[in-house]
Amino acid sequence: MAIELEIRDGSPHWYLSPDIWVVQEPEDVMETVPVAGMPFFVKAKVKNNGTSTAVNATVKFYWGNPSIGVNRNTANLIGQSFVSLNAGAEEDVLCLTPWIPEYLNKGHECLIVEAFHSSDPLTGTVDFNVPTDRHVAQKNLSVLLVSNSMFHMNFEMHNGSRKEAVFNAKVEQVKINNLQSLAPHLKEMLEGKNEGTLKNVEFTNKTCIESEELNNYQNESEKFSIHGYGKKPVAVTGEIEGDYVFLIITQYQDKIETGGLGIVIINDKNFKL
Template sequence: MPAHIIIRDGSPYWWASTDIWVVPGADPNGAPGTPVAGQPAYLWAHAANTGSGLANGTRIDFYWADPSAQVIVGTANPIGSAFVDLDLNPAGQDVLCLVPWVPVVVNGGHECLLAVAHGPGDSNPIPDPLPNGYVFDPPAHDQIAQRNISVLMASMLAAAMVISVRALPRQDKLAFVSVEYGGELDQRQLTLLGLDKMDLRPAQRGAVQVELSLEPICGGKHGHGHGVGEESAGQPAEQEQQQEQVLSVSVAKTYAAGSEVGGDETLDQEPGAVEDDMGAAGSAGPDGAVDSGALEGADYGKRGLRVEVKRGTAAAVYAAFSAERLHPGQYQLVHLVEHSQGKVLGGVSYVVVQPPRRHAEQAQQGEQA
């Protein structure tokens, strides 16, 4: 009688699993929240056995990785393991990793987290140990989940976020990174992110603008390049050249991970968005936008950043955020999504928050004290 171990993916963005969460601080039984760079935190996962046989002694391995849409074994860093006996209760169990995790300062605490379950008698086991170069691929394996969602306060957007686009050890990669907006956080997500006490509401689309570049850029109120809906006329030639490297994306979509890109699942277009009218074949345009032919048949119908990566290497993509239109008490979800060969490989999600005035004042008073 086989077991069937599950750590659930997020929905609709599978890399935002609510079955993985962080408890910052020295007390692993404290309140969930956002990790702080350089300070200890504890990781939890929720696992269930939906099969017909027991899975006693199931081991759950925890990893952290630099923010990347597609995470590969060898680039993820092991944190520790936990063991749990999974009976046939479909509700599952919460599992604590007793090894504390200290987020690295270089990423500001915005690392990607993974939980991987290895259990006896699993109906569809994954390799143990996972071989180097193995793609974690959570949608393809019920035993693997990823939490790649971070909170960005609107007052702290001067530095651009950096994500890695990685190629497999033996294969070059041509990828397309897009920015997608939209979605609401349910109560569980708000709690896991430590935002449940702020009385937040989702903003209308277009409140946050994002600029993508292969070169370092600045975010905040006056970033380099241009965001969705902004005009570039009359700007210096040097800034115009920078803008050629910055591609703002604006179409919100939801889809099953690994599904074909495009189709009836497309949501409403962002206000002020620019959508390319491209044919079925062709090459990259002068601004770097890639049409369907350049990405082996993927009909994107939108703009993004084209990234070419040699086998076994990684490229940095810089994302500068501007939240001038985000009002106090609002948040907006922003997703950086990596596509290749017409498939969704993964993504990184950010919750850009403008706290209510009372929370901002309390935080300021706390800093002064």
């Protein structure tokens, strides 16, 4: 007899869970794109893969700045809910506490949800350990609208260890095919548009930059040193050709993937800042 709670990770990118989404009203089914300063609600699909009923399992909901390598010390608790699940059952769980995305991040935030029970506890570490812990899942996806093919996105890199460490960050364009099933609301946003390519890109905090100052996209990584338990503000600036691209920013330490962020950049000439 056992309880085995799970929130699915994304595949192939574990930080893009299909089982975490945002709605505008608690009764809504379809996902929406969060807007800074407005209240939204977070939902997560929780499954009990065990052979015993889970009575009043706890589901905790967190948000963090658009970041890679976030942990329990740097994430912000939104609220918690409770769910009872028979063996083999799954249920969409609503966080009853509204979540208001911050203006500082223009609505772009990382969401993390964990489900546990006294008979199926968490590991008890500071790190969420999303890829290896079935209790925890993360959705780190931003939708960025631009009007002139140039984009700029702020995010944070985190060091979860006590010692200073060097991390690599890498930007790469990936095909959007699988993402539309992960985020159905994107289908409407991308209707009639053609997938383009990433032309130029650079890690830089400069917000006013000309395309001639950027590097041609070479799928290369850049090194960042972060002090123990620290975080480092970083920004990626680039230029796309076409209507939209899907980018992944991945953080590595000694060639081990420690976090990631997905960004859908949509070129919309009608978009106004």
